[in-house]
Amino acid sequence: MKKALFKSFVELTGNPVSSALLKSFTSSRLSLPFVKPFSNAYRINNEEMEYPISHYKSLQALFTRSLHEGARHVDSSPNTLTSPVDGVVSGTGKIAVDQTFLIKGHQYRINEIMGTSDKAAAYKDGTYYILYLSPSHYHHFHYPVTGELVSRYALGGVSYPVNSLGLRLGQSPFSTNHRLISEVMTDFGKVAIVKVGALNVNSIQLLNSSKECIKGNDFGYFSFGSTVILFLENNPDFTPTVELNSEVHVGQPIGKWNQQ
Known part of the structure; x- marks a missing residue:
């Protein structure tokens, strides 16, 4: 209770x-x-x-607390993708443009999440991760890879809680919630970081507007409940390295590009 x-x-x-x-x-x-x-x-x-x-x-x-310096170790290998948050891997796999993502019994398409079919098309055949943050988790988000910010935009005007009740009662919560999308160009292709708000007010706070993205750097936080979705452009040399439903921490490797 x-x-x-x-x-x-x-x-x-x-x-x-x-x-x-x-x-x-x-x-x-x-x-x-x-x-x-x-x-x-x-x-x-x-x-x-x-x-x-x-x-x-x-x-x-x-x-919205911060952690003391050194509380999280960030993997420094240039070819690893690290977790942007503390959370649970509730989904991961390959992306198709017409694919639906099963999230707690509801289906969502990538074009609904990204806003347009053109935005979604860039990630066809790539890889996705869905990371759920519970009330117990540290709620800042960090860059999962080093690169340059090439796009940042907000979508959605109605929000529902990102929990089992909200997903049962909400009308496509992930596609209508306020969300902030950052697209980062890396040495291995583009990575989209989708921050999904979980309430009826904008709960996503950015710490800076820099276009320089450095793996592990803290660049914002959620004021309340939240989910983060990652979309990676197709790269045949990329391999996920984390299991479904596993607990992850900021800076922990969750995938890697196998350098030639």
Whole structure:
């Protein structure tokens, strides 16, 4: 029961009014009494936080916490793709333009996620990853590869919670939620990083507007619940190196390009 209550605080609902009220509450000092219970309920590792837990005066402050330097090791090999987030690999595989992605019982097409068929076509026969972040996870996102930002755009005006309830009740949540898409040109082709908001307000915050993307660098965070989707252009030398449903951390290798 306690976890269900806490989950509603950070994943919110499909109703804009109740979502706005919960957002206001979790962002205020009124939520301070819930900070330690939330941390305990989800067994959050307080030792890796940037500050002691007493520093966080609201649930949102705790949820958007940074980690102390060195808390995550980023694989430095130039030919590896690393996880952009702490989360669970809820989907991975090859991409076809007309393919549907089964996400917790619902089907989504890449052109719906990317916004247009032309945008989606660039990733035909490539590789995708779907990374789900639970309330317990660190909610910053980092670059999974080094390259140059060639496109950044936002889509969606209606949001639903990215959880089992939202996926049952929402009308194609991944294609209507507010989402921010960053496309990075790398030495191995283009990589799209799709950040999906999980509530009725924009919960995606960017830390800078630089076009320089360095693997492992923190470039933003989610204020509430979230999912990240990666799309990679087709490259016959690329091999995924992570299993479905496995837990991953920022900087951990999840794939590699086999250099000739």
